[in-house]
Amino acid sequence: MSSSRFSPALQASDLNDFIAPSQDCIVSLNKNSAASRLPIKKKQVVVSTKPPEESVKISLKDCLACSGCITSAETVMLEKQSLDDFVTRINSGKTVIVSVSPQSRASLAAFFGLSQSQVFRKLTALFKSMGVKAVYDTSSSRDLALIEACNEFISRYKLSQLSSDKEVGTSLPVLSSACPGWICYAEKTLGSYILPYISSVKSPQQVIGAAIKHHMVEKLGLKPYDVYHVTVMPCYDKKLEAVRGDFVFSVEEKEVTEVDSVLTTGEVLDLIQSKSVDFKTMEESPLDRLLTNVDDGGHLYGVSGGSGGYAETIFRYAARALFNREIEGPLDFKILRNSDFREVTLEVEGRPVLKFALCYGFRNLQNIVRKVKMGKCEYQFIEVMACPSGCLNGGGQIKPAKGQSPKDLIQQLEGVYMQDGLASVCDFNFIFLLTHSSFMSNFSAILLQLSCSLLTLYILLNLAVIATRTFLLVASHYMLPLTLNLVNQVSVSNPFDNPIAKRLYDDWLVQPGSDNAKRYLHTQYHPVVKSVTSQLQNW
Known part of the structure; x- marks a missing residue:
């Protein structure tokens, strides 16, 4: 697997796979002794050796605790994050649950020329035919994450008015935390000076993992360790996120992971093609509504924004909660240096009171980090994504078709993302x-x-x-195979009105920002100490 599939932040110069001379991996073959020595005494050479031992395997968790390579042992690291392992687990006797991201749905919809609803129902049918128990939608967990992020921002904003200390819970700007490539880069490269600014809210992937393993298993009459939870994501970095030690807990002395495996959109396409089925014409299954944003009419709903809609949702909420301003219509994002760096401002009586930004791509990310470090950042909240164009352009998405440019594909995905039902062709060339x-x-x-x-x-x-x-x-009979316009769009909804979120708060989390919410939906970050590898990277 090429490291190019990971986000740009994880391909940064000091996260490469160069291991400097005398720099050992943190998982050593023999933890009780140093490397084999060749002592020379007079003319006699003595070689110290040990009997062969069992091979040592390096896990993703080990590599996240190291400031050296992320690609030297890829084949070993990702053996539990593969399509083959997923197929094996289905036949292992465990209850398998799959959670699909809306970005992956959009990518598959664009590839097959279907609506998102059709893709989701066909995926449900495909997975269940293989033995999967349930297929859910991470749009529901994204709404939970957005609610917690709104509550967190209001708290931080109010505290920032009272304190100038850069401590966790008081620092502005708040930097979004949904992108694992950005988080890994921040921990390994930026360290303690930037981590206090990052939102403590888990990503939608980990939120639905927590909901399933800590709460929904009871409704299903299962134990957390009896469930094998798989997510379908647009990003290879999500594989790294799933194995963080912060997302592992113990039940009856058994280790349980909130998300057991991550498949990328491209890997799901490989699965579909390996089944030798016509995905476009295969039968559809009803959606599992327990954790899926689907209304009584069978239509999908959620927030707009291909990277989660964090900036827009929190901006609207903050305008109402802090300044009693209800914002109607689309937000007026102003493009700055490029389309991946935009800002939106709320003015009250001619004075700017809120300023949010979208920051996508490693180059823009570095500029923001520099401003934060110098104390010259003018934003209160920044939606940060490591990939240019955000999550729709994740490294795990389906690649452009022959003759299609990456830019054209992104534009197509942005159009498909908030579209649902097929119409008779009404937007044609x-x-x-x-x-x-x-x-x-x-x-x-x-x-x-x-x-x-x-x-x-x-x-x-x-x-x-x-x-x-x-x-x-x-x-329609004279058209080339073009992207169909979809009239019945995915309904844009307020996360606070989501009946699934309301039910989870009533039955489990109590309220936004509660002790239960902080325990299950929030996390913490850990600066990784620099090693000799990073210092000698340019040898």
């Missing part, structure tokens, strides 16, 4: 239709005949709807 002579000649002939009649205007007005529908129907 009009320029292409104009160049199709057989279609245009027939249509022009009809118009010419109608224009000769005294009743032309009346007929055109009364038959406008019929003519338009006929036009679109015929047009």
Whole structure:
């Protein structure tokens, strides 16, 4: 596996796989002795050796605790994060639950030319045919994360007005925490001066992991260690996040992980293709509504924003909670240095009172970090993502088709992301239709005949709807395979109105910011001490 699949932050110069001379891995073959020695006494050479021992395996957890390589032992590290292991686990007797991210749904929808609802229902059918117990949607856990993030921001903002100390819980700006590539980079490279600014709220992946392993297992009549929880994500870095020690707990002296395995969108596509089925025509299954954002009509709902909508959701909430301002319509994000660096401002009586930013990509990230370090950052909240264009452009997403540029694919995914049900084609390539002579000649002939009649205007007005529908129907036969416009969009909803979130707070978490919420939905970060590897990286 190439390291290029990880986010740019994890490919930074001081996170490479160069191991300097005399720099040992933290998992040594023999923890009780140093390396084998060759003592020379007079003319006699004595070689100290030990009998062969069992091979040592390096886990992802070990590598997260090290400031050296992340790619030297990839094949060993990722052996429990693979498609083969997923298939094996299905047949192991454990209850397998799969949680699918909306970004992965969008990528598969764009690839197959389907709606998100169709993709989700077909994935549900595919996974259940393999023996999976339930298939959920991480949009529900994202709403929980957003609620906690809103509550956290208000608390930090108020505390920041009273204190200038850069302690956890008081520091501004708040930096989002949903991107594991950014978190790993911050811990290994930036250290203690930046970590207090990072939100303590878990990512949607880990929130749904906590909900399943700490709460939902009881409703299913299972033990946490009897459930094998798999997520489908747009990002390889999510594999690293899943094995963090902070997301492991013990039940009856058994170690339990909130998320046991992560499959990328591309790996799920490999699974589909390995089954030799026509995914576009395969039957669909009803969605599991227990942890899925789907309404009574079967339509998906959630927040807008391909990277989770953190900045927009918190901005609207803060404007209302702090300044009694209700913001209607889309936010006016101003593009700064590039499209991956944007800001939005709330003014009250001509004075800016809130300033949020979107910061995607490693280059923009470095600029923000520099400003924070110098104490010159003007933002109260920053949505940080390591990948340019955010999560829709994650390294685990399906790659562009032949002849399609990455930029075109991102634009396509952004269009598909908030779209749900298929319509008769109503957004088509009009320029292409104009160049199709057989279609245009027939249509022009009809118009010419109608224009000769005294009743032309009346007929055109009364038959406008019929003519338009006929036009679109015929047009669909002359179109190249283009992305279909989807009229029934994914409904944009307020996370605080989510019935799933309300139920989880009532039955489990009590309220936003409660002790239970902090225990299960929040985490902490750990600066990694620099090693000789980092210091000698440029040898």
